[in-house]
Amino acid sequence: MTDRFSFDLKATDGKARTGVINTPRGEVRTPAFMPVGTAATVKAMMPESVRATGADILLGNTYHLMLRPTAERIDRLGGLHKFMNWKRPILTDSGGFQVMSLAGLRKLTEKGVTFKSHIDGSKHELTPERSMEIQRLLGSDIVMCFDECPALPSDRDRIAESMRLSMRWAERSRDAFGDRPGHALFGIMQGGLEPDLREESAEALKQIGFEGYAVGGLAVGEGQEAMFSCLDYAPEFLPKDKPRYLMGVGKPDDIVGAVARGIDMMDCVLPSRSGRTGQVFTRYSVVNIKNARHADDPRPLDEHCTCPACSNYSRAYLHHVFRSNEMISGMLLTWHNLHYFQEIMQGMREAISKGTFAQWQAQFHAQREQGDI
Numbered sequence: 001m002t003d004r005f006s007f008d009l010k011a012t013d014g015k016a017r018t019g020v021i022n023t024p025r026g027e028v029r030t031p032a033f034m035p036v037g038t039a040a041t042v043k044a045m046m047p048e049s050v051r052a053t054g055a056d057i058l059l060g061n062t063y064h065l066m067l068r069p070t071a072e073r074i075d076r077l078g079g080l081h082k083f084m085n086w087k088r089p090i091l092t093d094s095g096g097f098q099v100m101s102l103a104g105l106r107k108l109t110e111k112g113v114t115f116k117s118h119i120d121g122s123k124h125e126l127t128p129e130r131s132m133e134i135q136r137l138l139g140s141d142i143v144m145c146f147d148e149c150p151a152l153p154s155d156r157d158r159i160a161e162s163m164r165l166s167m168r169w170a171e172r173s174r175d176a177f178g179d180r181p182g183h184a185l186f187g188i189m190q191g192g193l194e195p196d197l198r199e200e201s202a203e204a205l206k207q208i209g210f211e212g213y214a215v216g217g218l219a220v221g222e223g224q225e226a227m228f229s230c231l232d233y234a235p236e237f238l239p240k241d242k243p244r245y246l247m248g249v250g251k252p253d254d255i256v257g258a259v260a261r262g263i264d265m266m267d268c269v270l271p272s273r274s275g276r277t278g279q280v281f282t283r284y285s286v287v288n289i290k291n292a293r294h295a296d297d298p299r300p301l302d303e304h305c306t307c308p309a310c311s312n313y314s315r316a317y318l319h320h321v322f323r324s325n326e327m328i329s330g331m332l333l334t335w336h337n338l339h340y341f342q343e344i345m346q347g348m349r350e351a352i353s354k355g356t357f358a359q360w361q362a363q364f365h366a367q368r369e370q371g372d373i
């Protein structure tokens, strides 16, 4: 165990990297996928079940927790780890992205953002300083800078203006974060799909200096091709010896493509949200368990999968409990999806360590060609 935060790069294979992030609350094997624990829970999962899927770290949402139950209450109760019974690392986002996507009546100024809660309409303010205070009260191990993520498509001037605001907010976030050994502050690169603005953002962040760097401003509707075209150059602008975190990504093939381009960490609601809506990810395809074709199928979702859903239940059963809106449906399908996403991460970590990432990637795509079993 360590009382410091550090990143050890263990091996690379092409642009793909594998390593370990060391934190006082435990190690994070990279490339890493972070399940999203929005309101202090990964929906439909017990924390020990999330750990059983192979997750080393969770993501918590500042926006949701500041509104309910509030960061001050969580702090009084011993912090987010104790509150949600997750003893391993937690990364919290800064709240800015969700204010813009969830809150009402938002007003954005140089200072920050004022908004009305989507829960009860109460007025709130988020600034770099307040976001750092909230994330400190939550006790998160990895804190994200307060930034602004412009929607795509946006014109170049809007992207440039927004990026430069985010860089000023990154400076204020760094200043407000203070000296917190064992905790990390990650900067967030912006700049849309403009290579020169992406480089300007990376240079600004490196000048300030962070323990890790996120690629923001993607997975906001630009599509996989445009996202990959940006990832073909943007990660290289960031320091090699620090973790690189791609925010909000994604589908299995997004994740594999991002790792192939030098990304170390990702988060996405997709596996958990889809688990509740009956969308199941397997090595062959995406299966919609609601489809009548599964009603009499005695086979598991994926005969190669060792999760509880695939080990103990038939497609017919999963179809039945989904159709009947039984709670166990969301539990089993979420568990399966998270288990599968972690299986992808483990497969990539091993392949990069052995220098066989290209072969692993080829097999990953070949299996998906053949479609559902």
Ligand SMILES: O=c1[nH]cnc2cc3nc(NCCN4CCOCC4)[nH]c3cc12
Pocket (backbone or CB within 6 Å): 093, 096, 097, 147, 148, 149, 188, 215, 216, 217, 218, 219, 220, 247, 248, 249, 268, 269, 270
């Ligand atoms: O620049 C960013 N800054 C801070 N937080 C972010 C979060 C982000 N999340 C996404 N995409 C999420 C896309 N999800 C896919 C699944 O369905 C819900 C949305 N893109 C993101 C960009 C940023």
